[in-house]
Amino acid sequence: MTLSIGIIGTGAIGKEHMRRLNHTLKGARVVAASDVGLEQAQAAIDEVGIEARAYASGHDVINAAEVDAVVVTSWGPTHEEFVLAAIEAGKPVFCEKPLATTAEGCLRIVEAEIASGRALVQVGFMRRFDWAYRQLKALLDEGGIGQPLIAKCAHRNAQANFSGDAGLIDSCVHEFDVMRWLLEDDYVSAQVIQPRVSSLVEGDLQDPSLIILRTRKGMVITIESFLNCQYGYDIRCELVGESGVADLPQPASVPLRHSARDSLGVITHWKDRFIDAFDVEFQEWVDATAKGERHGPTAWDGYVAAVTSDACVKARHSQQVEPIALAERPAFYR
């Protein structure tokens, strides 16, 4: 059975996913697409080179008879509306982060999914499917460093034109999710420290930022968020444990000795650093969805990430340690 997919939002990552679903993975094909207008959707279909129908709205895609499952890759503020509509239509939905731009919006999705009685929602936290993070988790789970005590993360983009708090939220939401998954823990507080702002940053963006999270098991996690580091796209995670230290493996690159220099290449974009993670994430989602199952990050994980984002934004402005208080986790997500 080939899963027929409707995609809402045919921009940068929407086209990446259209390509991977139709040209790379097995068991799925995009048959319907929408954007802000028919022309944009049709242009993306033509550019990617697939057989699909352009629809005027995301709701038309969701309700199209030929669509079995939905992928939401539109702008974050539109996600809640489309995810709720997909649940209403009884269709499995993969939503790129964020699930919703507010914790309340995520809870509305949680409540709707529980009321539907079906596990329909998966959130696009692709780092859980990344080879490097999976190796780090395997080492941790077999006690390779003893009890983890401290985690030191860095999330560096070469350039990213955000303003205000958007960068903190849009970028670090990945650490907020992957560190919970890696450590099997939850957060209790957030603190945000602002170093000197880089002179290479424009507008009101505070960049870089340093986030400090404390967890229920007593761990301390630091996250350096640097959206304009200039040199490349660089994701780091060092775990300090009772009996050892483990580092997130780095992508291989050919060592080059030339002109009295010894150098390695650095990846410059998220779509290249996580290309395999996106492929594994979507192949596993397609395979599970075809069997009526869901194994990836849930709407609850999307909610926890949103609560953590809110606490970090509050901590940045208050310059205080802010609590991270979650609603009671429903049995549906245990």
Ligand SMILES: NC(=O)C1=CN([C@@H]2O[C@H](COP(=O)(O)OP(=O)(O)OC[C@H]3O[C@@H](n4cnc5c(N)ncnc54)[C@H](O)[C@@H]3O)[C@@H](O)[C@H]2O)C=CC1
């Ligand atoms: N998992 C990851 O590493 C990444 C996730 N993302 C997420 O994917 C989403 C899209 O990001 P990008 O592709 O970078 O943005 P983009 O701006 O390139 O594409 C978004 C598209 O959505 C369309 N759109 C806006 N409102 C719409 C509506 N009501 N109905 C249908 N289409 C609509 C826009 O016209 C645009 O074509 C964001 O939520 C972003 O956070 C983006 C990049 C990487």
Ligand SMILES: O=C1[C@@H](O)[C@H](O)[C@@H](O)[C@H](O)[C@H]1O
């Ligand atoms: O989700 C992503 C982008 O939207 C975001 O802007 C980048 O900072 C992240 O590294 C990437 O994974």
